[in-house]
Amino acid sequence: MQYNWLFNGNISANSDTTNKFILWGSTTNLTSNTTGTQWSTLFDVSQFGNKFQNFSSFYKADSSIWRLINTTTANTPWTLAAGILQIAADGALGSTAGTLTLDGGTLQLISNATLSATRAVNITDAGSIFDT
Numbered sequence: 001m002q003y004n005w006l007f008n009g010n011i012s013a014n015s016d017t018t019n020k021f022i023l024w025g026s027t028t029n030l031t032s033n034t035t036g037t038q039w040s041t042l043f044d045v046s047q048f049g050n051k052f053q054n055f056s057s058f059y060k061a062d063s064s065i066w067r068l069i070n071t072t073t074a075n076t077p078w079t080l081a082a083g084i085l086q087i088a089a090d091g092a093l094g095s096t097a098g099t100l101t102l103d104g105g106t107l108q109l110i111s112n113a114t115l116s117a118t119r120a121v122n123i124t125d126a127g128s129i130f131d132t
Contacts, residue, residue, distance in 0.1 A: 013054040021055040021076075023085070024062040045092050046070040058094075060085040060105050067110075068092035080105030080128070090116045102128035 013019035025041055045068045048055075058078045060066060065084040071091030077098035078085070087093060088111040093100060099120040100107070106129040115121070123130075 013056075019055045020057050020059055021052065022059045022061050023064070023066045024060075024083075025064045025066075041065065042067050042069050044070050045072040045074075045076070045094065048072045048074040048076055048094065058098075077101070079103050080107055084108050084131075086110050088113050090114065090119065093119070102130065104128055106131055 013021075023041075023043060041064065043066055049072065055076075058076045060078065060080045061082055063083045065086065067086040067088075069088070069092065071089055072094050073091075074094050075098045076094030077100070078093055079101040081103045082105050084106045086108045088109075090096075090113065093115075096116045096119045099122060100115075101122045101124055104125040104127050108131040109115070
């Protein structure tokens with residue numbers, strides 16, 4: 001998924017274990033509010049399961065900044081390979097059955113967000129950052 005995307009209809013991957021949903025895009029696509037603070041590119045995770053179907057893994061790639069908004073109960077095991085992924089609620093990462101893997105990227109908790117004590121977290125790269 002890249003900045004400024006638009007889809008009409010549903011996005012359905014084949015039902016197997018190799019279908020990756022990937023967030024990426026240039027940080028030059030950030031917009032600013034009236035105070036000049038940069039905001040990330042937003043993705044509404046409540047679309048998983050209805051608009052976006054049958055993905056087996058979820059990746060944050062490149063140096064871009066993405067913010068997951070809303071929540072989902074879908075099993076969305078995220079791997080953060082690069083850049084920053086922001087969340088304001090644990091439910092943005094999906095069901096706690098989905099493992100969160102920090103593989104060089106940054107998870108940034110915003111708006112006093114916390115992670116569920118039952119969510120498995122794997123840190124596979126020493127350069128990973130957990131930003132609270």
